[in-house]
Amino acid sequence: xxxxxxxxxxxxxxxxxxxxxxxxxxxxxxxxxxxxxxxxxxxxxxxxxxxxxxxxxxxxxxxxxxxxxxxxxxxxxxxxxxxxxxxxxxxxxxxxxxxxxxxxxxxxxxxxxxxxxxxxxxxxxxxxxxxxxxxxxxxxxxxxxxxxxxxxxxxxxxxxxxxxxxxxxxxxxxxxxxxxxxxxxxxxxxxxxxxxxxxxxxxxxxxxxxxxxxxxxxxxxxxxxxxxxxxxxxxxxxxxxxxxxxxxxxxxxxxxxxxxxxxxxxxxxxxxxxxxxxxxxxxxxxxxxxxxxxxxxxxxxxxxxxxxxxxxxxxxxxxxxxxxxxxxxxxxxxxxxxxxxxxxxxxxxxxxxxxxxxxxxxxxxxxxxxxxxxxxxxxxxxxxxxxxxxxxxxxxxxxxxxxxxxxxxxxxxxxxxxxxxxxxxxxxxxxxxxxxxxxxxxxxxxxxxxxxxxxxxxxxxxxxxxxxxxxxxxxxxxxxxxxxxxxxxxxxxxxxxxxxxxxxxxxxxxxxxxxxxxxxxxxxxxxxxxxxx
Amino acid sequence: xxxxxxxxxxxxxxxxxxxxxxxxxxxxxxxxxxxxxxxxxxxxxxxxxxxxxxxxxxxxxxxxxxxxxxxxxxxxxxxxxxxxxxxxxxxxxxxxxxxxxxxxxxxxxxxxxxxxxxxxxxxxxxxxxxxxxxxxxxxxxxxxxxxxxxxxxxxxxxxxxxxxxxxxxxxxxxxxxxxxxxxxxxxxxxxxxxxxxxxxxxxxxxxxxxxxxxxxxxxxxxxxxxxxxxxxxxxxxxxxxxxxxxxxxxxxxxxxxxxxxxxxxxxxxxxxxxxxxxxxxxxxxxxxxxxxxxxxxxxxxxxxxxxxxxxxxxxxxxxxxxxxxxxxxxxxxxxxxxxxxxxxxxxxxxxxxxxxxxxxxxxxx
Numbered sequence: 001x002x003x004x005x006x007x008x009x010x011x012x013x014x015x016x017x018x019x020x021x022x023x024x025x026x027x028x029x030x031x032x033x034x035x036x037x038x039x040x041x042x043x044x045x046x047x048x049x050x051x052x053x054x055x056x057x058x059x060x061x062x063x064x065x066x067x068x069x070x071x072x073x074x075x076x077x078x079x080x081x082x083x084x085x086x087x088x089x090x091x092x093x094x095x096x097x098x099x100x101x102x103x104x105x106x107x108x109x110x111x112x113x114x115x116x117x118x119x120x121x122x123x124x125x126x127x128x129x130x131x132x133x134x135x136x137x138x139x140x141x142x143x144x145x146x147x148x149x150x151x152x153x154x155x156x157x158x159x160x161x162x163x164x165x166x167x168x169x170x171x172x173x174x175x176x177x178x179x180x181x182x183x184x185x186x187x188x189x190x191x192x193x194x195x196x197x198x199x200x201x202x203x204x205x206x207x208x209x210x211x212x213x214x215x216x217x218x219x220x221x222x223x224x225x226x227x228x229x230x231x232x233x234x235x236x237x238x239x240x241x242x243x244x245x246x247x248x249x250x251x252x253x254x255x256x257x258x259x260x261x262x263x264x265x266x267x268x269x270x271x272x273x274x275x276x277x278x279x280x281x282x283x284x285x286x287x288x289x290x291x292x293x294x295x296x297x298x299x300x301x302x303x304x305x306x307x308x309x310x311x312x313x314x315x316x317x318x319x320x321x322x323x324x325x326x327x328x329x330x331x332x333x334x335x336x337x338x339x340x341x342x343x344x345x346x347x348x349x350x351x352x353x354x355x356x357x358x359x360x361x362x363x364x365x366x367x368x369x370x371x372x373x374x375x376x377x378x379x380x381x382x383x384x385x386x387x388x389x390x391x392x393x394x395x396x397x398x399x400x401x402x403x404x405x406x407x408x409x410x411x412x413x414x415x416x417x418x419x420x421x422x423x424x425x426x427x428x429x430x431x432x433x434x435x436x437x438x439x440x441x442x443x444x445x446x447x448x449x450x451x452x453x454x455x456x457x458x459x460x461x462x463x464x465x466x467x468x469x470x471x472x473x474x475x476x477x478x479x480x481x482x483x484x485x486x487x488x489x490x491x492x493x494x495x496x497x498x499x500x501x502x503x504x505x506x507x508x509x510x511x512x513x514x515x516x517x518x519x520x521x522x523x524x525x526x527x528x529x530x531x532x533x
Numbered sequence: 534x535x536x537x538x539x540x541x542x543x544x545x546x547x548x549x550x551x552x553x554x555x556x557x558x559x560x561x562x563x564x565x566x567x568x569x570x571x572x573x574x575x576x577x578x579x580x581x582x583x584x585x586x587x588x589x590x591x592x593x594x595x596x597x598x599x600x601x602x603x604x605x606x607x608x609x610x611x612x613x614x615x616x617x618x619x620x621x622x623x624x625x626x627x628x629x630x631x632x633x634x635x636x637x638x639x640x641x642x643x644x645x646x647x648x649x650x651x652x653x654x655x656x657x658x659x660x661x662x663x664x665x666x667x668x669x670x671x672x673x674x675x676x677x678x679x680x681x682x683x684x685x686x687x688x689x690x691x692x693x694x695x696x697x698x699x700x701x702x703x704x705x706x707x708x709x710x711x712x713x714x715x716x717x718x719x720x721x722x723x724x725x726x727x728x729x730x731x732x733x734x735x736x737x738x739x740x741x742x743x744x745x746x747x748x749x750x751x752x753x754x755x756x757x758x759x760x761x762x763x764x765x766x767x768x769x770x771x772x773x774x775x776x777x778x779x780x781x782x783x784x785x786x787x788x789x790x791x792x793x794x795x796x797x798x799x800x801x802x803x804x805x806x807x808x809x810x811x812x813x814x815x816x817x818x819x820x821x822x823x824x825x826x827x828x829x830x831x832x833x834x835x836x837x838x839x840x841x842x843x844x845x846x847x848x849x850x851x852x853x854x855x856x857x858x859x860x861x862x863x864x865x866x867x868x869x870x871x872x873x874x875x876x877x878x879x880x881x882x883x884x885x886x887x888x889x890x891x892x893x894x895x896x897x898x
Binding site for chain 2: 029030033035041043044045046052053128129130133201202213214216217218219220222240242243244245246248249252253255256258259403405406408409412426447448449450
């Protein structure tokens with residue numbers, strides 16, 4: 001019989017297969033390329049009329065320009081002209097006319113016209129995807145938007161249903177849904193009535209500092225600098241964002257010099273690279289608020305004394321210095337720092353005795369409430385901290401963990417007694433948070449609203465509802481700021497929704513990366529000003 | 534699965550006559566055609582059943598795919614509009630029929646979690662997994678089989694003991710942890726291999742896609758630097774998967790071999806004065822090939838869909854991660870598309886091991 005598998009040959013094959021060391025040449029990333037490790041698996045579309053995910057907006061922000069924008073090197077300076085060179089508001093405050101900048105071209109080579117800007121806004125409203133509501137606030141509907149948004153020569157004319165504050169309108173236009181799209185190119189790829197949505201989901205048709213090189217979902221996004229960019233060609237000719245799920249993997253890539261920036265390091269990993277002279281960590285305040293919502297359907301949580309006591313049962317400082325360390329800072333107002341009208345008053349501290357006093361004065365000595373939290377470490381830890389504090393005053397907190405989608409489902413159905421979670425602002429105007437935290441025009445179960453106040457079954461007092469609406473109409477910015485400060489002050493007194501922390505993004509990067517910004521609290525990441533020394 | 538009872542000694546049973554009268558040949562052909570038809574039918578039914586079960590499970594899961602599409606901020610009206618647009622208002626059976634109709638036309642639909650057509654996604658993620666699983670299985674076979682054979686031949690010897698420890702560690706060590714430690718050591722400290730991802734950044738997108746297997750594509754393009762880079766990235770995750778499959782394969786090989794070595798024909802061969810090498814490799818090993826191939830095929834199959842954690846640790850954009858993510862988002866088009874691909878592979882692997890089985894075992898002809 002033939003010996004078909006000689007032992008020696010097999011052993012040799014095994015040895016070849018196991019031959020481990022492969023010397024590949026890798027050094028630091030190329031000088032004109034910016035490589036970022038980030039969790040980007042949330043992107044579902046790159047169409048500015050649809051994109052509403054954090055990392056999707058990061059991409060859209062660089063592919064497209066908006067009529068007005070923030071200066072990436074000075075976010076606090078507020079709105080600046082971008083594709084619109086100037087604008088004026090009519091006497092009655094209900095018409096805004098924006099003059100388009102001359103000589104700007106789309107990546108296709110087509111000129112950027114007022115017609116493109118008008119069409120971009122019209123299609124976003126007609127598409128009616130998630131971000132459409134930002135524009136609909138001005139009274140636009142699919143039926144009337146063709147009359148409300150028009151153009152004449154190089155002027156874009158916006159008719160509003162009410163005399164909204166100029167800052168409100170411009171802040172909204174600075175969000176990604178206000179991106180100006182190349183109408184000709186997009187319409188060449190339109191399918192049926194989709195205004196190019198299917199094509200734009202995976203392609204770019206903008207005038208921004210970068211063009212789309214490639215987007216491979218859950219894998220990578222590649223951006224290529226637009227050499228013709230009207231504000232000057234970006235220094236980083238290629239930007240590559242790699243999806244790296246694990247913090248420890250991101251850290252390794254950073255330490256090895258294979259990436260320039262790592263955006264999702266856990267506190268442990270941030271601490272781990274502290275001693276590395278090659279690397280630095282930039283703290284940037286983002287817009288997200290970590291809050292606790294107390295459902296007003298629950299008979300116990302309904303009681304004002306209970307709401308008051310809960311505010312003292314949260315161990316703000318303790319959480320900030322332990323499991324939230326470096327990633328969240330105490331912030332007890334619904335407007336994040338960096339927003340117009342933000343308040344920095346944080347009146348509550350962890351005070352068991354005070355909570356006990358408030359509760360016993362009200363005759364509450366025992367009781368059980370339930371929380372449904374997403375299975376994320378921070379949330380679960382926060383719930384457990386609260387559980388321990390509540391136990392000290394005789395209250396029981398039942399914790400149920402679920403996936404994000406399940407929690408959201410229950411929350412939307414108004415079935416979460418104690419909700420712990422995040423809220424990220426949708427656009428750069430204070431109304432984005434005021435209208436969700438402090439506005440609830442219809443507290444009926446079947447109203448089907450998306451406001452946080454509604455989800456917590458909180459019937460916002462009429463005067464607060466009205467104040468929130470009035471604040472969008474106040475033309476004097478100083479007065480507008482005062483209005484928001486007043487609303488927040490009253491909010492702290494009565495609201496069953498307790499803002500607790502504001503997000504800090506810790507961005508770890510190589511020492512040579514300069515001018516990085518993740519977008520602060522008001523906008524998305526910008527790459528065009530980034531340089532490497 | 535493994536059928537030790539089918540691995541009897543060669544020569545037993547009656548081999549079919551070499552030739553045969555024409556009518557007998559025609560009958561055999563008819564029988565073969567029938568069995569082929571039956572095979573195709575059973576494969577189709579298997580896949581259909583698989584799709585049906587996946588579909589039903591996916592739809593009754595308490596995850597709302599509409600929310601993924603419209604986002605957290607949507608009003609109830611927007612939500613309802615999207616639900617109807619996605620066809621979720623129809624009864625379950627109707628949804629399934631509609632879906633099957635599209636699949637038969639070759640359209641897997643669009644994924645709601647990536648925004649891309651599912652077919653396009655699968656063309657991208659499946660080769661990534663195939664590349665990893667193939668190399669992993671290759672390592673598993675090349676090391677596991679000899680290790681198992683030697684362990685059986687020297688039962689109780691030091692090689693056997695080492696093989697046992699290796700297998701035990703392979704079974705019980707969490708792959709997540711082992712992967713991270715491997716990265717830390719070989720990439721972070723020693724710098725021998727590439728980091729997470731399929732390619733180094735500078736090679737990303739540089740090799741034109743032909744098969745989707747970067748190792749093969751870079752060879753086709755004749756780009757040796759890209760090949761070396763891709764190899765340096767795949768070697769660690771593939772070794773890790775290889776280790777796990779070798780743990781399984783070596784244990785199975787050992788037990789198959791032990792069974793053969795205690796059989797009477799081996800005693801006869803030894804009595805005949807054959808060298809020990811001849812006895813082990815020429816007689817006993819040949820007889821375990823059939824079940825061994827089944828084991829290898831199954832182990833390959835499980836690497837195709839079961840290496841989610843490895844894919845996550847190594848940022849490997851493969852089908853395991855793709856399906857898992859889609860499942861968590863209630864993205865049924867993607868889940869079903871991925872299930873079809875993995876299911877087809879399992880069926881094809883079974884078929885392949887069936888064919889090999891017939892080639893290797895004369896009684897099965």
